[in-house]
Amino acid sequence: MEIKNVLVADAVDAACVDLLKKHSINVTCKYKLPKNELISEIKNYDALIVRSDTKVTADVIEAGKNLKVIGRAGAGVDNIDINAATAKNILVLNTPGGNAISACELTCSLITTLARNVVPAAASLKAGRWDRKLYSGHELYGKTLGILGLGRIGREVALRMQAWGMRTIGYDPIVTAEEARKFNVESLQFEEIWPQVDYLTIHTPLIPATRNLISEPVFNKLKKGAKIVNVARGGIINEADLLKALQSGQCGGAAIDVFEEEPPKKSITLELIQHEKVVATPHLGASTTEAQIRVAVEISEQIIALTGKSKEYTSVQGVVNHSVLEKVRK
Structure with missing residues (x-):
């Protein structure tokens, strides 16, 4: 595949630009272009690199007359219209393992933070109070962690929280029970998870099947007081239903890194963020x-x-729309 000109539309580490240039690929960096400017600009490039800020919509893709590749420097590709790209035989790439450890470590930090009420206790002490009894927490040892999504991040979370003495159970439609046992996760059916977990963590992509995956029916089935962590994608948890579950005490706490709208502006989301x-x-x-x-x-x-011009770099492990890759290789 001939790739001469690449547009980097979101801020990425300089290592990306340096490596491309080292291999005689022209790189132009124009960050956070308004949509109309991106549509005007994209026709000049063979490849587009984005993170999460730029939305690569169908009309942007249509304007990319020479576009062959859209690369997401990250795991989630919900800001790219995959169907539109596939229809135009444009490859969509991501970096599925690039942020796995970082996302895993934040998840584990948030689980322990919820268990010991670290955030409200720290805020209380900064405000001049000594609310030692008020913020008494719980041990993680012996508790059950439910993991939705047993890919790279889910597996790393399981291994680390097992070191804390947690029992790990999980669900993933494409990971077999035998494979899950290799990293000490008991694979269960979707509905079997809810009444067993003390903590639930989510590591699935945001696709139509996972939008509002965790909503009122699930909260009603959870063990009363169970806590939930989402470092995956906003929209997987129904924010209004989570707020309701927190207010009723059905959900005992939540750690949320991602939201339906970012930055959050909706009143429900803002109320959720402010919940104690x-x-x-x-x-x-x-x-x-x-x-x-x-x-x-x-x-x-x-x-x-x-490009096929490097003996050192030959793997394209992050292809999202494999049907396009098969066409390109024919």
Whole structure:
């Protein structure tokens, strides 16, 4: 595949640009272009690299007359119209393992934070109070952690929380029970999870099947007081239903890093963030120096591999629409 000109539309680590240029690929960086400017600009490029800020909609893709590749420096591709890209035989790539450790570590940190009421206790002490008894917490040892999605991040979370003495159970429609046992997760059916978990963590993509996956019917089936963590994607948890479950005490606490709308503006979301049992962070799952370098390098390596001109970079492990890759290789 001939790739001469690449547009980087969101800020990525300089390692991405440096590696592409090292392999004689022209790179232009124009961050956070308004949609009309992106539509006007995209016709000049063979490849587009984005993170989460730029929305690669059907009309942007239609304007990309020379576009062959859209690369997401990160895992989620819900900001890219996959169907529109596939219809035009444009490859969509992501970096599925690039931020796995960072997202995993934030998840584990949030689980322990919920267990010991770290955030409200710290705020109380900063305000001049000594509410030692008020913020008494719970041990994680012997508790059950439910993991929805047993891919790279879910597996890493399982291994780390097992070290805390947690029992780990999980659900993933494409991971077999035998495979899950290899990392000490008991694979259960979707409905079997809810009454067993003390903590629930989500590691699935946002697709039509997972939108509002965790909503009122699920909260009603959860063990009373169970806590929930979402470092995956906003929209997987119904925010209004989560708020209701927190207010009733059915949900004992929540740690939320991702929201239906980012930055949040809706009144329900803002009320959720302010709830005393919620720890909220501004989409920090991949916000580590190491992850940002890793995803930047991985997306550039894949684009270089597609040119077929490098003996060092030959793997395109992040292809999302494999049907296009098969056509390209014929």
